[in-house]
Amino acid sequence: MILLTILAFQSSLFGQEKQHHLIQFSGLIVSSDTSFPVPNAHIRIKNTRWGTISNAEGFFSIVVRENDTLSVSCVGFRNKLIVIPPGINQPSLTMVIPMYADTITFAETVVYPWPSKDKFRQAFLEIQPEATLEDLAKKNLNPATLMALSAGLPKDGPEQQHIALNNMAKSAGYLGGQTNYAIFPGSNIPVPLSLLNPFAWAELIKAIREGKFKSKD
Incomplete structure (x- = not known):
């Protein structure tokens, strides 16, 4: 009876150790078009409060577990999901993460500050040249x-x-x-x-x- 209890306890410890196997996940976030590093990208483990931000060189490092899903986001790029694969027997994992630009196209808009050509001509003729630094100094030193x-x-x-x-x-x-x-x-x-x-x-x-x-x- 005592032997069975010891074996069950060891099996439970082994299962918990395998379940809580931690991995130091490091990565380099780059742009897919230019291969330049992407700074200030947000890396967050989904369904948790844990996350980090890439530095000026696009590098980051965070502790994860197997089967964790990481969300990578940055302004101007599409969001990306990364799944930590199971069966990793090493304490660290390194990856290069390319980010694709998120291009938004707007409809063409032409802005005219004047309602007509006559108004434009009048406004153009009434433009006063900007004063130079010497003119401003003379104005400020006027007795x-x-x-x-x-x-x-x-x-x-x-x-x-x-x-x-x-x-x-x-x-x-x-x-x-x-x-x-x-x-x-x-x-x-x-x-x-x-x-x-x-x-x-x-x-x-x-x-x-x-x-x-x-x-x-």
């Missing part, structure tokens, strides 16, 4: 363009200091440094106030006496 761009930029520390010093210099220039001026919102330029200027009042009184404000009628 008016640079001033418009700089007006929207925030002032840094040195610029703020420069503006403050200019305002102080302008205020010191009115009537020997008198502070009879005002700075209105939105402007950094001081404007003199003639209401507090005695010389302005003297000029006004003189003009009234001379009759400069009398109506000519």
Whole structure:
């Protein structure tokens, strides 16, 4: 009884070992027309989650079992099925796999961007030649363009200091440094106030006496 059990166990192990015989399957995928390698081809064992991708030289390697079916696919080529033959007594298998181009023919289509010859003639005459790099550089370095761009930029520390010093210099220039001026919102330029200027009042009184404000009628 013990002998029969041992024989049955060994037979079971032998069957499992034969069933799970693994083979290192390597291949080179090439184009059937040019014999050039086909990179980035997908090799997948059907009904499983296992697969691989061919490298830049079209080479790949994957572990398979006997009777496995491999699906080889690549953009621009027809899909191909490869069956691992049974009875392989060696641990590895090498194969060159030619792939056939999958040519798709479309119906001829003529595209006209203009509805008529007159429209084409008008569009052709209105074509503006592309600007050269020198023209683009001159346009970008235009003083008016640079001033418009700089007006929207925030002032840094040195610029703020420069503006403050200019305002102080302008205020010191009115009537020997008198502070009879005002700075209105939105402007950094001081404007003199003639209401507090005695010389302005003297000029006004003189003009009234001379009759400069009398109506000519």
